[in-house]
Amino acid sequence: MSPSQFSSAGEANISTTQLENGFIDSASLVNSEKAVHELLQQTPVHGTDDHLIEFSEALRTVAKALRRSAEGKASAQAEAAEWKRKYEIEKSRNQLLKQKGNSSGGHNGDSHCGCIESLGNGYTTNGHINRCCGKEGICCEEVLLDGEADPRNHNKMMRKASFKLSWMCKGEKSDQHKHDIVSFEKGDITTASRSSKQISLKWETPPQTVLVLTKPNSTTVRVLCADMVRWLREQKNLNIYVEQRVKEELLSNSCFFKFVETWGDDREFSDLHTKVDLVVTLGGDGTVLWAASMFKGPVPPIVPFSLGSLGFMTPFYSERYQECLDSVMKGPISITLRHRLQCRVIRDKAKHEYEAEEPILVLNEVTIDRGISSYLTNLECYCDSSFVTRVQGDGLILSTTSGSTAYSLAAGGSMVHPQVPGILFTPICPHSLSFRPLILPEHVTIRIQVPFNSRSPAWASFDGKDRKQLAAGDALVCSMAAWPVPTACLEDSTGDFLRSIQDGLHWNQRKTQSSDGLRDL
Numbered sequence: 001m002s003p004s005q006f007s008s009a010g011e012a013n014i015s016t017t018q019l020e021n022g023f024i025d026s027a028s029l030v031n032s033e034k035a036v037h038e039l040l041q042q043t044p045v046h047g048t049d050d051h052l053i054e055f056s057e058a059l060r061t062v063a064k065a066l067r068r069s070a071e072g073k074a075s076a077q078a079e080a081a082e083w084k085r086k087y088e089i090e091k092s093r094n095q096l097l098k099q100k101g102n103s104s105g106g107h108n109g110d111s112h113c114g115c116i117e118s119l120g121n122g123y124t125t126n127g128h129i130n131r132c133c134g135k136e137g138i139c140c141e142e143v144l145l146d147g148e149a150d151p152r153n154h155n156k157m158m159r160k161a162s163f164k165l166s167w168m169c170k171g172e173k174s175d176q177h178k179h180d181i182v183s184f185e186k187g188d189i190t191t192a193s194r195s196s197k198q199i200s201l202k203w204e205t206p207p208q209t210v211l212v213l214t215k216p217n218s219t220t221v222r223v224l225c226a227d228m229v230r231w232l233r234e235q236k237n238l239n240i241y242v243e244q245r246v247k248e249e250l251l252s253n254s255c256f257f258k259f260v261e262t263w264g265d266d267r268e269f270s271d272l273h274t275k276v277d278l279v280v281t282l283g284g285d286g287t288v289l290w291a292a293s294m295f296k297g298p299v300p301p302i303v304p305f306s307l308g309s310l311g312f313m314t315p316f317y318s319e320r321y322q323e324c325l326d327s328v329m330k331g332p333i334s335i336t337l338r339h340r341l342q343c344r345v346i347r348d349k350a351k352h353e354y355e356a357e358e359p360i361l362v363l364n365e366v367t368i369d370r371g372i373s374s375y376l377t378n379l380e381c382y383c384d385s386s387f388v389t390r391v392q393g394d395g396l397i398l399s400t401t402s403g404s405t406a407y408s409l410a411a412g413g414s415m416v417h418p419q420v421p422g423i424l425f426t427p428i429c430p431h432s433l434s435f436r437p438l439i440l441p442e443h444v445t446i447r448i449q450v451p452f453n454s455r456s457p458a459w460a461s462f463d464g465k466d467r468k469q470l471a472a473g474d475a476l477v478c479s480m481a482a483w484p485v486p487t488a489c490l491e492d493s494t495g496d497f498l499r500s501i502q503d504g505l506h507w508n509q510r511k512t513q514s515s516d517g518l519r520d521l
């Protein structure tokens with residue numbers, strides 16, 4: 001693929017991104033970075049000048065397209081700076097080889113001085129001082145000083161073997177599934193970014209419709225909900241959606257709330273994401289799980305207010321809701337993209353049910369346990385096509401990283417930052433001394449099979465709800481879902497996560513030792 005093809009591929013990815021439609025789709029976010037990375041991975045490094053010119057053109061186009069989002073811009077700038085550096089070194093090396101009459105490496109360097117003209121795309125230069133001809137840029141002499149190539153030893157100059165990497169997708173090599181984070185030019189493998197960075201959401205048009213979700217059976221929540229809905233209408237002139245139960249509660253208070261909307265049938269319910277700009281939750285973590293479960297596809301940004309006991313996913317203080325909502329609606333806001341797992345139950349007895357049965361999306365975890373049976377579970381676990389292990393115990397938890405601080409933690413799993421893409425594989429009371437929990441990469445598909453010789457059926461539950469029986473021969477298949485749950489941060493992903501484990505779990509709290517033996521107060 002030529003660099004010019006890359007530029008259009010990059011633009012196509014970005015113009016279709018669902019960020020522009022107000023929804024956050026992890027695949028689209030990845031695509032925007034992927035465009036640049038693909039470009040970087042495939043652009044010929046030992047090219048002619050034409051290639052270099054084409055390359056800089058392509059990079060400019062992609063970088064321009066990426067400027068549409070702050071995240072994309074930051075990424076494009078970082079990549080462009082790095083590539084400009086490599087471009088300069090490469091060009092200087094070409095010239096050096098040409099000057100020394102070394103044509104064995106297939107280089108076609110310039111005939112003029114080794115200074116590189118500015119790319120002219122607004123990116124800063126890398127700070128090299130010109131010592132050769134007074135033009136802006138880097139000279140081959142500097143490359144030599146940097147030790148990239150030594151003219152005194154050019155006869156001994158060794159070229160590293162060239163190679164390409166490709167990524168396997170379900171047993172097949174595929175360029176489309178090439179990972180976007182590793183570059184391998186000249187045999188040096190580097191990683192640009194290892195997981196998604198802090199994401200910032202900036203409104204291009206102000207939010208107009210808010211869905212307020214509340215935990216049931218709480219007077220405090222009911223009072224706060226009425227107050228907030230009134231404020232959102234009177235001060236912000238917003239459209240408000242609530243659940244039918246909440247609408248009735250509000251109307252029983254005052255007919256002022258007549259403007260509040262709800263949904264009637266399933267179709268209106270499943271179209272909710274097309275109307276709602278922002279979801280506000282009033283409750284604990286369970287209310288955030290509830291909110292996530294309402295959206296089977298894209299999820300609007302959620303602002304979770306803490307009115308529960310622990311509140312790992314609810315960083316906002318309800319006492320200061322006006323200030324918080326003001327700042328969220330003004331933006332920009334840091335968000336955590338919480339990955340979800342997509343689970344399918346595959347029945348042995350009804351093979352066609354697979355097509356009909358809706359996948360279930362979980363934000364915390366899917367648990368496969370022994371239910372009311374007093375027998376050990378007997379679960380065969382596969383990761384893609386590899387057999388992993390057999391779970392004989394109380395069961396198994398397949399958890400997201402957001403769910404790592406919930407049931408999985410109680411079963412001995414690690415706590416994992418919610419932006420780390422991975423699937424936790426945590427046994428529940430395994431009857432074995434060596435069954436330690438695992439964390440698997442995000443791209444795998446996990447299959448939990450109840451074998452025909454199992455003494456009893458197993459039970460699957462999804463975020464602690466909706467129990468389904470898995471009879472002998474049935475299986476549960478689980479992989480990362482395409483639709484994450486964007487939750488607003490009070491500080492940022494990392495700050496909020498650390499605060500939640502410190503405040504919620506008192507993680508590693510201990511009196512500090514002092515040098516003189518006295519206890520610090």
Ligand SMILES: NC(=O)c1ccc[n+]([C@@H]2O[C@H](COP(=O)([O-])OP(=O)(O)OC[C@H]3O[C@@H](n4cnc5c(N)ncnc54)[C@H](O)[C@@H]3O)[C@@H](O)[C@H]2O)c1
Nearest residue numbers: 284285286310311312364365402403405406407410463464
């Ligand atoms: N032994 C256990 O720890 C255990 C057992 C069953 C269910 N659970 C958890 O309860 C969740 C359902 O929550 P619910 O509120 O509907 O039920 P719930 O009302 O029974 O509350 C469960 C508790 O888990 C906490 N919790 C939920 N999600 C969390 C997260 N991501 N990080 C840290 N703590 C979290 C909640 O704050 C609450 O205190 C399930 O997804 C499961 O993770 C835990």
Ligand SMILES: Nc1ncnc2c1ncn2[C@@H]1O[C@H](COP(=O)(O)OP(=O)(O)OP(=O)(O)O)[C@@H](O)[C@H]1O
Nearest residue numbers: 213214215216283284285286287290308309310311
């Ligand atoms: N809008 C809702 N409709 C029905 N059930 C809900 C709704 N919101 C929350 N729930 C359920 O209510 C239960 C309690 O909610 P939540 O976890 O938010 O409160 P909590 O238990 O007081 O707080 P915490 O989870 O911090 O201990 C959960 O099981 C949750 O699934």
